Amino acid sequence: MVGDDNQFLYVVLPDEFKVIEMQSMDIIKSVDISYIGILKTVKNILMLYTSCGVDMYSSVDFNLVCNYRRGFSIDDMLLSDDNEMIYIMNKNSFLSFKNPLLSKTLKLVGPQEEEKQFITYINKLVKKTCKEPYTGKPWLIEPVHINIIHLYAYLGQSSILYQSLTNVINKRPFIKSEDSWTPLSVAIFSNYSECVHAVIKSLRFQALLEKANGLTLQALEDNLDELNISGYPGMTKLYDSILAEDASQQNPSLCDSALSLPIVLLSDYAFPDCENFGISRDPPETATAIEYYKSLCRFPMVMGSEISIEFLKSLSKSPNKAIFETELISTILDEKWTVARKLMLLQAVLYFIYLIFIVFYNAFD
Structure with missing residues (x-):
């Protein structure tokens, strides 16, 4: 399957998923998971399905955004033309449900078995009784289309924010909200200088690991003007x-x-x-x-x-x-x-x- 911008090729192999840049043929992403197929991109989210659920990746930097599990087996999956409905087929039944990414009411998108754990953590985070990043699987919050990184930035939790973006095992993706707000946008708007520094430092760290094959720093594109005007002291290092x-x-x-x-x-x-x-x-x-x-x-x-x-x-x-x-x-x-x-x-x-x-x-x- 070719990406929407005709720049990337998505390849599902029997035991692996690859993202290949079409001009250079460089492998941008490789995941050792056996996927059955790929659904088209919705809200910058690339959906791949296995026999037990859907994994959602950012179509910008191809980091895992969340896992959607609801306890049914999958042989094949289709998306309606308007992206509103998802259809699932297995040996025993044909199921349909609304696309959770397009929910009009509050919807937590993630593994069902961890929902209570995630809600409990959010309550502690809002009450500022939480000192550590969330260690469970990643979640999306619809219809605002944010993840926990946005909440860390909104609440000014710079230390947790940095840990969550740099943790190799439980790293959280950097995404845009429904209104195009990124965690960095939130931190700049709220004038949380420590959060701004935490985000930029963590993204530079990720880019260093990815070298020139990564797309992580594209997350900064919408905020370079504000960073320049603010006189952020790390701009020279960032441009380097x-x-x-x-x-x-x-x-x-x-x-x-x-x-x-x-x-x-x-x-x-x-x-x-x-x-x-x-x-x-x-x-x-x-x-x-x-x-x-x-x-x-x-x-x-x-x-x-x-x-x-x-x-x-x-x-x-x-x-x-x-x-x-x-x-x-x-x-x-x-x-x-x-x-x-x-x-x-x-x-x-x-x-x-x-x-x-x-x-x-x-x-x-």
Whole structure:
């Protein structure tokens, strides 16, 4: 099955589930679970089903969001065209129920056997009598489409928030709510500086583990403007983390020495192929050793667009001027200036042509 953006291929094997980037063919995610099939993506949630339930993954970074178990066996599963209904078939019966992701009333989406445990923990968390992160299986809360990470951020629990995002065994996914709020958005809006630092530190930690094959830092894209303006002291380290070496084995380590380096590529894809840079896979006669670096976040690079202007404004308003010294920001600004110069040159040429027409018009009028 191909993802909605035609960038990723989802493959279900007899004993494994893989997410493959279609250009580079790099394996982004591999899970040793025997899934029967895949349902289409709903609210950025990718649903895969086994014989006993549904596992829901984020279609952004492919981390497990929750397990949906309701005590029935599954031979096959279908999703209605409007995504509202889920149909289950087994040897003895045909069942149908409403898609829990589209619930209009309060709905806890997770393993039924742990529901009381989760509710008890939430009550303790709200009363601030809880000092440790939740160690059970992950849950979603609908229709607001949040998980426990949002609650940690909302309640200002920075220590628990950091532990929950970095725990390898019980790591909680970073997702957007129904209204596009992330845990980081909540922390910034609530002015919880310790929670902001906890989120960014944990995401940088995850990105370091994933190296350049991860998509974790894309979670920061919607909040970079606010972080710049706030003068968050760790922005230089963050921008240094966002620009990472691409160690993909698919790209050659040598290029023709006649090529002018560095080559900067603006791409919508997180994993661009070497041919997008104009670099051939064939061994060159005279070679130069090269390295590939890429941004782990997407930046607004369309000149004149509203989001591009807002990003530039946030940079200019940032009290932390050291961000301009980072390689990533200096490269982005250089590229924008290069495009701006070309546009100004084009405008000058068009204006010159306009003046010539005016002169000829007046001369022969």
